[in-house]
Amino acid sequence: MELATKPEVNVKQPGVKQRQLLRTIRSQKWLLLFVAPAVVLTFVFSYLPxxxxxxxxxxxxxxxxxxxxxxxxxxxxxELFQDPHSLLVIKNTVILSTCNLIFTFPAPILLALLLNELRSMVFKRTVQTISYLPHFISWVIILGFYKEMTSLDGGLFNEIKMYLYGGEPVMFQAKAGWFLPVVVISNIWKEIGWNTIIFLAALSGIDEQLYEAAAIDGAGKLKRVLHITLPGILPTIMILLILSLSHIFGTNFDQVYNLINVHIQDKVDVLETYVFTEGIEKARFPFATAVGLFQGVISFILVVVSNKLSKKFTEISIW
Incomplete structure (x- = not known):
């Protein structure tokens, strides 16, 4: 006796794919409904412009x-590539973004590794809470404090300087050499705790039995970190690194704009503030758009290239 077999459905038949698509939409209608506002907003404010x-x-x-x-x-x-100031702006952007990447990117990884070794949950959660709270503070407020601390009239830095060494107060905000360290340090302080959350989540996914087996084999804490912890969070590190490389030609406008002043702008101007000055203040819309388009194309190329290299050497990619 032969068993009846279900006839195969030819997906190439007219209407089959459409019916499958409709069934999928009906089964996931609530998920699609929740996603719809984000899709519309992204289209209107990101793709349409x-x-x-x-x-x-x-x-x-x-x-x-x-x-x-x-x-x-x-x-x-x-004009962008022939103007000496434009070339200086590009150079400043690359230097600032590279320093930010070198010093800011590893900081949350290190903090996550240190927090992961703590055994006191109360102390661990306290440190984590204190470290990520600055993320919610506006750059206007943070750099407002900095300007007050470095002001000529009663600023903390000048008060300490005159108390220890005497002499006249120094106008720190007019010194271009202070710009890069202040941007990097303030960025680390503000974002280190928030980015640590991502790496702590990745650390929680590592099997504890691996640590137990390594301890039995005589591996110390450093070896366990090097051979278990870091490889365990490597996919997260690589994905965030690829996304961070897209910002090599970009900086945080809020941070830089609130830190720049007329004394140092010609020396430390970056692409974001340059676009704002040329496009909004001087109403040179075509030139500012050209600068922004150049920045966007380079960022896209960096993401594609870094993703290809990551996929080739680590087999990890974002698509």
């Missing part, structure tokens, strides 16, 4: 609009 990049190739006139303004090709891009 990309059409505005067309003015980077135009002598844009706000009266004539997109379709009436004449096309000038790569005129504004040539």
């Amino acid at each position: 990309m059409f505005g990049n067309i003015i980077a190739f135009q002598d844009y006139d706000i009266v004539k609009g997109f379709f009436g303004s004449p096309f000038v090709g790569f005129k504004h891009f040539k």
Whole structure:
């Protein structure tokens, strides 16, 4: 007696794929409903404005609009690479972003490893809470405190300096050499705790039996960290590193803009503040758009290249 077999469904038949898609949509309708607002907002505020990049190739006139303004090709891009100040801005952005990456990226990993070794849960949670609270403080407030501490009239730095060494107060905010250390240190202080949460979550997924087996074999804490902990969180590290590399040509506008002043702007200007100055203050919309488009293209290339290299050498990628 032969058993009846279910006839195979040919997915190439007309309407089969459409019916499967409709069934999937019906079964996941509530999930799709929750996701819909995020998709709409992303489209409206991230993808739709990309059409505005067309003015980077135009002598844009706000009266004539997109379709009436004449096309000038790569005129504004040539100006970007021929202007000495523009090249200085690009250099400043790369230096600042690279220093931020070198010093800021490893900091939460180190803090997560240290917190993971604590046995007192009360102390661990207290340190974690204190370290991530600055993330919720505005850069305006943080750098407002810095300006008060370095002011000529009663600033803490000048009071300590005059008490120890005497002499006249120093205008620290007018010294370009202070800019880079202040940006990096303030960024570490503000974000180290928040980013630590991600690595602590990754650490919680490592099997405790691996540590027990390593301890039985005589491995010390350092060897356990090197051979179990770090390999265990390597996928998380690589994914965040790939995403961080996209910011090599970008900085935090809120942080930098609130720290720059007229005394040092020509020396420490970065792409974000340069776009704001040229586009908003000077109303040079086509040139500012060209700078922003150049920055976006380079960031995209960096993400693709770093993802390819990560996939080749570590078999970890974001897509």
